[in-house]
Amino acid sequence: MKFFETRHLTKHFGGLTAVNDINFEVEKGEIYGLIGPNGSGKTTLFNLITGYHPSSSGEILFQGQPIHRLSTWKICKLGIGRTFQIAKPLRRMTVLENVMTSAFNRAPKKSEAMEKAMEVLEFCELASKKDNSAKGLTIGDRKRLEIARALATAPELLLLDETMAGLTPQEQTAGAELIRKIRDSGITIIIVEHIMHVIMNICDRLLCINYGQEIARGTPAEVANNQAVIEAYLGKE
């Protein structure tokens, strides 16, 4: 049984095909990168996997189970968590309360949710800010909180959507370390990221899409040297 796969996954928005016949598999324990120029369909792919948009056709299987007709909350319960490109914490709540709201996905009691949230905050090195209001956080900490909220749902597969955008080089290095630590804790990762040196360093394999379609796949070195990928990013000579 494959850990995660899509088969002929397609999404039309009216006359626009945002995701066009995408087939890929992710093995348990991998960091799998999804790259492509702006508007190529990466976030739409995440929205299909997590049930935010219904697919037009094709299948998504998680641990052998079809999930493409399930609601967002059922997909989350099955063990797929995600972050959003634009982090929107619950601004009037503290950092701890934000993470607790996600922990309630599996922890029915408040004390259990708090315990899980604290464990995640320690893991993400945010515990010292647990009582801070979410609205006062720096971009770096807001991105970390976004990851912490996703981790608190206890996912087996975590989708990270541009968690490095807007970070300083030092924060990017720390962010990459956190992503590796998440993988080492047993969570499989699919990551969308535009910062190429990060993606090339942390991913085991990559899929590159353009206009919703696959243009290349392979190891970071294979994809970086692929002519179609170079042209998609830089244009033809």
Ligand SMILES: Nc1ncnc2c1ncn2[C@@H]1O[C@H](COP(=O)(O)OP(=O)(O)OP(=O)(O)O)[C@@H](O)[C@H]1O
């Ligand atoms: N809800 C929607 N309704 C109509 N069109 C949409 C919708 N969501 C996305 N699109 C379109 O689908 C295409 C793919 O968009 P998507 O956001 O998935 O790209 P992306 O690769 O994530 O881009 P970026 O790297 O800029 O975040 C774009 O042309 C976009 O305008």
